[in-house]
Amino acid sequence: MSRLGILTSGGDAPGMNAAIRAAVKAANHHGLDVTGIQRGYQGLMEGDVRQLQFADVADFADKGGTILKTSRSLEFMEEAGRSKALRTLERLEINRLVVIGGEGSFKGAEKLHESGIQVIGIPGTIDNDLAYTDYSIGFDTTLNTVLECIGRIKDTDSSHDKTTIIEVMGRYCGDVALYSALAGGGEIISTPEQKLGFAEICSQLQERIVAGKHDNLIIVTERMYSLPELQQYIEEELHVSVRTTVLGFIQRGGNPSAFDRVLAGRMGVKAVELLLEGVSGQAVGMKENKLIHKAFRDIHAETADKQEQYQLLATLL
Ligand SMILES: Nc1ncnc2c1ncn2[C@@H]1O[C@H](COP(=O)(O)OP(=O)(O)O)[C@@H](O)[C@H]1O
Numbered sequence: 001m002s003r004l005g006i007l008t009s010g011g012d013a014p015g016m017n018a019a020i021r022a023a024v025k026a027a028n029h030h031g032l033d034v035t036g037i038q039r040g041y042q043g044l045m046e047g048d049v050r051q052l053q054f055a056d057v058a059d060f061a062d063k064g065g066t067i068l069k070t071s072r073s074l075e076f077m078e079e080a081g082r083s084k085a086l087r088t089l090e091r092l093e094i095n096r097l098v099v100i101g102g103e104g105s106f107k108g109a110e111k112l113h114e115s116g117i118q119v120i121g122i123p124g125t126i127d128n129d130l131a132y133t134d135y136s137i138g139f140d141t142t143l144n145t146v147l148e149c150i151g152r153i154k155d156t157d158s159s160h161d162k163t164t165i166i167e168v169m170g171r172y173c174g175d176v177a178l179y180s181a182l183a184g185g186g187e188i189i190s191t192p193e194q195k196l197g198f199a200e201i202c203s204q205l206q207e208r209i210v211a212g213k214h215d216n217l218i219i220v221t222e223r224m225y226s227l228p229e230l231q232q233y234i235e236e237e238l239h240v241s242v243r244t245t246v247l248g249f250i251q252r253g254g255n256p257s258a259f260d261r262v263l264a265g266r267m268g269v270k271a272v273e274l275l276l277e278g279v280s281g282q283a284v285g286m287k288e289n290k291l292i293h294k295a296f297r298d299i300h301a302e303t304a305d306k307q308e309q310y311q312l313l314a315t316l317l
């Protein structure tokens with residue numbers, strides 16, 4: 001019987017388990033056995049695997065994280081590490097592979113494809129930083145979590161007329177911040193795509209204070225500023241009380257939203273279908289609510305056009 005391997009790699013994202021479940025279900029339906037590779041590429045190199053029956057995954061579709069565990073593996077970035085991974089695949093007679101992860105994981109998957117392994121990617125990252133797909137699995141859940149946290153902070157801010165800087169994740173992509181603000185989450189937003197300087201943040205804040213809005217949320221993407229410096233700058237310039245909240249891993253965990261579960265189900269099944277059609281070196285995505293698939297090499301070159309969303313934001317803020 002033909003054997004399919006599946007792994008999750010990079011940061012965990014809510015909905016990864018739902019994608020695993022869907023892929024196992026689809027594989028079994030087509031008579032394929034599934035080997036779960038644990039701890040991403042690190043586990044692939046070490047041969048850390050277990051057989052996956054549908055019963056093993058059926059109850060986890062509604063859980064965050066990944067039951068297969070995940071890793072970031074420096075060793076796999078090296079030729080020698082990847083040779084070890086190839087030896088594992090050969091030894092276990094795995095000739096088809098599903099990789100659930102983000103951009104980095106897809107780079108690794110592309111190298112496996114170039115080495116002759118049949119591989120399909122599924123986008124699983126809270127960052128939504130893969131431009132070829134409108135949404136990656138996990139992004140919607142993270143947004144909902146961020147909005148819930150923001151709502152709680154707003155209650156306190158409005159009661160005390162305070163300003164809070166909220167740092168959200170996204171690595172080098174501003175989508176978590178952007179969509180949080182589009183959903184009504186904040187007054188001022190700064191992202192890698194539209195970065196505001198300290199002075200610009202202060203002038204926007206000052207405008208709102210003059211207009212009578214004394215509780216304000218400033219949403220920023222991680223890795224952009226020294227937050228203590230930004231906080232101090234605003235306090236000294238405008239003589240207002242400012243707090244800072246870094247949401248951190250709170251926004252990566254949690255049960256997947258309905259949207260992420262459905263997306264994961266669609267993509268998990270599609271990945272297996274593509275493998276059965278003989279497709280390799282591509283990732284499943286979604287554009288305008290239709291499933292698509294695209295070569296890894298084209299995915300890396302694609303850049304996102306978020307002009308429409310930023311224009312909308314300018315109207316809404
Ligand atoms: N250029 C690359 N070549 C081979 N493997 C890579 C490459 N880039 C990333 N990887 C592998 O993919 C893993 C996950 O990538 P990372 O960027 O950390 O997360 P994500 O896939 O979620 O974006 C890395 O730890 C590494 O093992």
Ligand SMILES: O=P(O)(O)OC[C@H]1O[C@](O)(COP(=O)(O)O)[C@@H](O)[C@@H]1O
Pocket residue numbers: 010011012072102103124125126127169170171222252
């Ligand atoms: O978990 P780590 O290694 O601290 O990495 C944090 C990074 O992981 C993420 O949560 C998810 O990123 P990836 O999906 O690319 O792994 C980023 O938003 C964040 O910058």
Ligand SMILES: [Mg+2]
Pocket residue numbers: 010102103104125127129171
């Ligand atoms: Mg990534």
